[in-house]
Amino acid sequence: MNAIAKQLDTEAMRQWFEHMHRHPELSMQEQRTAEFIAETLRSFGGYEVETGIGKHGIVATLSAGSGDKTIGLRADFDALPIQEQNNFAYTSTVDGVSHLCGHDGHTAMLLGAAKYLTDTRNFNGTVRLIFQPGEETMEGGPAMIREGLFERFPVDAVFGMHNIPGLEEGKFYFHPGEMMSAVDNWEVEIVGKGGHGGLPELTIDPVVAGSSIVMAIQSIVARNVAPANRAVVTIGAFIAGNAGNVVAGNAILRFSVRTTTQEDREMVLRNIRRIIDHQSQSFGCTSEIRVGVPGAVLVNDRQETEKAVSIAQTAFGEDQVIYPGPSFLASEDFAFMLQKKKGTYCFLGSGPGKMVHHPEYYFNQQIMPIGAAYWVALTEGYLR
Structure with missing residues (x-):
């Protein structure tokens, strides 16, 4: 675990994650989850928090120094219409609905990074944290874009990340070009x-x-x-x-x-x-x-991918970064954001376990500080 990960508030991330896991909401119905995320961001201080973008989308903006570059970091927060078959203390309390893709973990990691960034401000420019609804139905990304996401909140590049069971725990996997279908x-x-x-x-x-x-x-x-x-x-x-x-x-x-x-x-x-x-x-x-709503092929910009790879290698060590990594026939509506802005999407290995969308899938909380540290390293490296 790198130096940044050791300084993160892992206990807070655990609490945020478990709260969202207990109270999942389906795609484009995530009102309570969005309210929770916005309230948490405002509690950190420093962020300009805009809500209701693409129905339940949120953008939180933080600037430091005099730099004119801007980076966008995106996490999703919708759940699936699947009955969870786990027996944790924080198992879903909503019948037939559960976070079985790890979007609660994605959001907890970005919130963890958000708290660290406002506490340290060790960057020169602007970071925009994009919390997106409706990924599972391919609705949220296009909805935020239609409501002026990148016109209202300009970014030079935008980045996304997803946990993947079966890939080695804590390692990052990058792939240039077409990565998802x-x-x-x-x-x-x-x-x-x-x-x-x-x-x-x-x-x-x-x-x-x-x-x-x-x-x-x-x-x-x-x-x-x-x-x-x-x-x-x-x-x-x-x-x-x-x-x-x-x-x-x-x-x-x-x-x-x-x-x-x-x-x-x-x-x-x-x-x-x-x-x-x-x-x-x-x-x-x-x-x-x-x-239904059609998806798009997710295409990573080669230059931005190589930049992210270099930052991750510096932060975590070359042995923790796999490039080029695998591509999958899964789909992601982050593809629509990459049609508008250059950037890249990576996978974070979560180790052995059931694949996402399985009733017994569970998010490996051990990777939360690693994922949050990547967001911090990417912000500090991109906005030097």
């Missing part, structure tokens, strides 16, 4: 004709049609995406009926499509529409596609 979240309703399970000839079964669609969709990536590229289609929900002896009247499919090139994205989505339409008709059903 675009995502498209769709819902499809297949409408048939319900009836008695023993009289199928009087029904039109949407479950059979939906099952055929699920299997056919899986062939798109395997047979249409070049092996050198990467893409995946995941059907995460298939909802129909509630009794074994009843043919349901309709079925719902919810799925995500992840691609790494615009050409593949257009082709995959086009083929999905074709399959849904034709398969539904072949079984006598109708279908309706409801399109």
Whole structure:
């Protein structure tokens, strides 16, 4: 652990983290969480705190010295619609909602850095702390941008970070260029004709049609995406009926499509529409596609990535920084911020454990001072 990490208020970070973990709120519904974050920032003194940006977004600004450079640091704070299956003293108190991606930890780390920065002011310029809602649904980043995030709060570069189980605890992983995929979240309703399970000839079964669609969709990536590229289609929900002896009247499919090139994205989505339409008709059903908020490929600026790598190596040692690191087919709406401003996004390894979005995932609190120290080092290094 480096010198900065040893000076951070780790007990405060633990308390902030556990409070948010107990009281999770879904994407774009994070009113209480936003109020907690804003109140905590104001308690530090020194920050200009603006709230309500993109519904629940917050920007806290702190200046020191006479420098004219400005850096943006971003953390997310929304939770997931998943029932937590852990048994901690701070387990979620909200049925069916929990922080199983570590956004509570991300926010606690940035708050820890915020307190240290206002206490020390060992930089020359301006730091803007961006606390973003709605990452899981790809809504929060675009909402803040639409409401003038970078016009109202200009930055020269913007940086993000995410914990990743399975990567070595406490190490930083940087990747130049395309690091995470675009995502498209769709819902499809297949409408048939319900009836008695023993009289199928009087029904039109949407479950059979939906099952055929699920299997056919899986062939798109395997047979249409070049092996050198990467893409995946995941059907995460298939909802129909509630009794074994009843043919349901309709079925719902919810799925995500992840691609790494615009050409593949257009082709995959086009083929999905074709399959849904034709398969539904072949079984006598109708279908309706409801399109969610599309994501974007997260592209790190090479120069800013190398600058962040150098700062991290100086602060933590070269053996703690992996460059180039891995890329993933997960998605992040920080991609939209990187379309507007140069910057980079990195992973912080959290060691062994269940992957994010698993009911038994837990955020490794041991990495909180390391993540917070990175934010401090990046600010002090960028704003020399």
